[in-house]
Amino acid sequence: MTPSPVLRAEGLSMAFGAFKVLDRVSLDVFGGEIVGILGPNGAGKTTFMNLLTGAYRPTTGRVHVLGEDVTHLATADRCRRGIARTHQVPRPFGGMTVFENVLVAARNGRGDPSGDPVGLAWQVLEHTGLAGVANRKAGSLGLLDRKRLELSRALATGPRVVLLDEIGGGLTDAEADRLVALIRDIQRDGVTIVWIEHIMRLLTECCTRMICMAGGAVIADGLPGDVIDAPAVRTAYFGAAA
Amino acid sequence: MSAQIINAVLLGGYYAVLATGLAFMFSVMNIINLAHGSLIILSAYGLYIAGHMLGIPLALAVPLVCAVMFGLGCLLYRGVLARASAGSELLPLLATFGLAIILDNLLFQVFGADTLSLAPLVGDLSWASVELPGDIWVGQLSVYILIAAVAVIGVLEVILRRTALGHRIQAVSQDRATAALLGIDTGRTAAIATGLALAVGVIAAAALGLRSAWGPYAGAAQLLFAFEAIVIGGAGSLWRVLAGAMLLAFAQSAGAAVHPQGFLIGGHLAFLVAVFWRLQAWRDRLSALGSARTAA
Numbered sequence: 129m130t131p132s133p134v135l136r137a138e139g140l141s142m143a144f145g146a147f148k149v150l151d152r153v154s155l156d157v158f159g160g161e162i163v164g165i166l167g168p169n170g171a172g173k174t175t176f177m178n179l180l181t182g183a184y185r186p187t188t189g190r191v192h193v194l195g196e197d198v199t200h201l202a203t204a205d206r207c208r209r210g211i212a213r214t215h216q217v218p219r220p221f222g223g224m225t226v227f228e229n230v231l232v233a234a235r236n237g238r239g240d241p242s243g244d245p246v247g248l249a250w251q252v253l254e255h256t257g258l259a260g261v262a263n264r265k266a267g268s269l270g271l272l273d274r275k276r277l278e279l280s281r282a283l284a285t286g287p288r289v290v291l292l293d294e295i296g297g298g299l300t301d302a303e304a305d306r307l308v309a310l311i312r313d314i315q316r317d318g319v320t321i322v323w324i325e326h327i328m329r330l331l332t333e334c335c336t337r338m339i340c341m342a343g344g345a346v347i348a349d350g351l352p353g354d355v356i357d358a359p360a361v362r363t364a365y366f367g368a369a370a
Numbered sequence: 371m372s373a374q375i376i377n378a379v380l381l382g383g384y385y386a387v388l389a390t391g392l393a394f395m396f397s398v399m400n401i402i403n404l405a406h407g408s409l410i411i412l413s414a415y416g417l418y419i420a421g422h423m424l425g426i427p428l429a430l431a432v433p434l435v436c437a438v439m440f441g442l443g444c445l446l447y448r449g450v451l452a453r454a455s456a457g458s459e460l461l462p463l464l465a466t467f468g469l470a471i472i473l474d475n476l477l478f479q480v481f482g483a484d485t486l487s488l489a490p491l492v493g494d495l496s497w498a499s500v501e502l503p504g505d506i507w508v509g510q511l512s513v514y515i516l517i518a519a520v521a522v523i524g525v526l527e528v529i530l531r532r533t534a535l536g537h538r539i540q541a542v543s544q545d546r547a548t549a550a551l552l553g554i555d556t557g558r559t560a561a562i563a564t565g566l567a568l569a570v571g572v573i574a575a576a577a578l579g580l581r582s583a584w585g586p587y588a589g590a591a592q593l594l595f596a597f598e599a600i601v602i603g604g605a606g607s608l609w610r611v612l613a614g615a616m617l618l619a620f621a622q623s624a625g626a627a628v629h630p631q632g633f634l635i636g637g638h639l640a641f642l643v644a645v646f647w648r649l650q651a652w653r654d655r656l657s658a659l660g661s662a663r664t665a666a
Binding site: 181182183202203204207208212213215219221222223224228231232233235236237238281284285 | 534537538540541544545547548549550551552553554555556
């Protein structure tokens with residue numbers, strides 16, 4: 129028996145007017161995977177993520193979380209079913225402290241609201257290394273800490289799957305490595321990860337599986353090494369066949 | 371002179387009560403509620419019905435009408451503002467402007483043009499005064515209104531900064547999409563915030579009805595004072611509304627000292643100065659940004 133997927137996208141399409149951004153994309157993500165998504169700009173990666181979180185309604189197709197159809201659920205309800213995401217450009221609530229940012233997620237985002245949200249928020253901050261700046265205003269953080277905060281808020285919602293949108297962008301190599309170590313930790317704790325990234329090195333180091341998107345469709349799906357070497361990927365991603 | 375200063379401070383307290391609901395809604399939802407004044411007048415009629423017709427003591431009538439207006443605020447958000455703010459920025463402005471016209475005329479239809487007051491409900495409180503050293507007389511009611519203003523702003527600030535609801539409201543006001551991603555029911559939160567803003571308007575209605583009188587079309591004047599206080603004070607913390615309200619009252623008193631009819635003009639002048647000053651600061655920041663970019 130094959131295990132059932134944590135997250136299933138089934139024939140997702142998205143069109144803005146006559147412009148088709150996504151064309152019948154299907155993807156099954158299984159527990160414990162780190163799935164990297166690469167692809168050129170305009171491939172539809174971020175749109176795909178927005179369909180998974182419910183920011184947009186798909187033109188066609190369905191989204192399932194743990195076997196439950198969530199296609200018609202609002203973003204907040206999907207969060208409580210276990211989908212969390214981080215933004216490419218971090219979007220902290222600048223007027224609130226780091227701790228309050230995480231607390232608001234712990235209070236509102238968990239499917240099972242039992243347990244103490246304050247304790248959970250601290251636990252997450254300890255884990256992500258932000259406990260030392262917990263009482264600072266979130267707007268005053270530097271880039272790495274802002275990215276950590278995005279991740280902390282996502283974790284505080286008790287997710288089954290976390291969608292990362294270019295979390296490595298704009299960081300130095302050393303900073304990115306620290307973030308990668310953290311992401312590995314999170315995966316070891318049983319959270320499944322879907323990760324859009326332009327920095328190939330981070331994906332190849334981390335991912336258990338990789339897919340490549342181009343022109344609104346999945347053109348390759350497999351082990352990282354195989355996907356990078358696939359001729360279709362080389363053409364789409366690196367320009368002409370290398 | 372010191373009597374004028376004290377009275378300006380007390381008048382500022384009244385303007386602060388008037389402006390707080392409007393400022394709260396703007397800071398939380400970026401909606402300039404042009405029906406704010408008319409909704410206060412509606413609350414005043416509510417207090418009048420409760421007090422004069424049903425014989426409910428004012429101390430009970432205020433929380434009662436607060437509860438009703440809170441519910442009405444939730445409905446107003448769900449029915450009108452949620453739809454309007456999904457469109458362009460202008461739409462909530464037009465929607466609330468239309469709502470103000472409907473409310474004003476509805477109130478005229480129901481209650482007629484009579485000028486009403488809540489003062490008879492509280493015995494001699496509306497003209498009772500205490501003497502301060504230096505032969506200065508201060509109206510008791512004005513002092514209570516100032517205390518109410520500070521209390522209302524204090525309570526709202528505590529709700530915003532310290533409670534789970536307040537954190538939800540802050541999150542929704544700063545970034546609605548991200549708030550939803552963290553599991554916050556953004557529609558419900560905004561509806562509650564609108565309810566709170568309208569409930570605060572009931573305190574303003576009580577202040578208005580006790581210190582003077584109103585008719586069905588009195589909303590526009592209240593809106594104008596509230597709006598001027600907010601623009602003078604600036605956005606950010608609600609305490610700035612209190613400061614803006616004080617400045618407005620000072621400018622009006624100064625205007626009245628110059629000329630018997632200078633009261634309103636003094637306030638309008640302060641408002642205009644604040645607008646141009648803000649505009650200039652904004653331009654300076656833009657040009658500073660521009661030159662930084664050229665330098666880079």
